[in-house]
Amino acid sequence: MTRKYIVVDHNPFWMDQFQSEKKLLKEVFGKAAVNIHHIGSTAIPSIKAKPIIDILIEVSSLSVVDQLHTKLEELGYEAKGENGIAQRRYFQKGGVKRSHHLHCFLSDHPEVKRHLNFRDYLIAHPEKAMEYSDLKHRLSMEHDGDREAYLSGKEPLIKQFDKEAETWSSSIK
Numbered sequence: 001m002t003r004k005y006i007v008v009d010h011n012p013f014w015m016d017q018f019q020s021e022k023k024l025l026k027e028v029f030g031k032a033a034v035n036i037h038h039i040g041s042t043a044i045p046s047i048k049a050k051p052i053i054d055i056l057i058e059v060s061s062l063s064v065v066d067q068l069h070t071k072l073e074e075l076g077y078e079a080k081g082e083n084g085i086a087q088r089r090y091f092q093k094g095g096v097k098r099s100h101h102l103h104c105f106l107s108d109h110p111e112v113k114r115h116l117n118f119r120d121y122l123i124a125h126p127e128k129a130m131e132y133s134d135l136k137h138r139l140s141m142e143h144d145g146d147r148e149a150y151l152s153g154k155e156p157l158i159k160q161f162d163k164e165a166e167t168w169s170s171s172i173k
Helices: 013-032 062-066 069-074 110-124 126-142 147-172
Strands: 033-039 053-059 077-079 088-093 100-106
Touching (some): 013 062, 053 062, 062 100, 100 110, 110 147
Antiparallel strands (some): 077 088, 088 100
């Protein structure tokens, strides 16, 4: 069965889902979890999103994460290794009807800052968030949920917003 990429209206319950999952993950990761963040579109109020909760865990050791596979499997997560990003441990929950993505990085990995900047920038700039939301909705409709077309269609705007977010983040610190 092929997964379709669909976006839906924002659901305020996504924050509750994140908080519930965060509690479970804290128990599994213990002190190895430096921070646990809700990232991705479900973390940005009012925008359309794929109904999948993205979680980023800053960890003190990737080798500890590698030892947690069995406990994460008990929670329903499937290990996917680096899955295209060096020094990441990536997990999916829910199979074809995916419900969660889990990204584990060392705290100083540049992807941590990039993800948090992107999220925070869109929260602080609702007009940019709506531009992103509208693009995602249009792409999901135009491409009938085709994953590759959806992702490649978002890429230019994400890169633009990543640059804007980095500049914005530097200016507020």
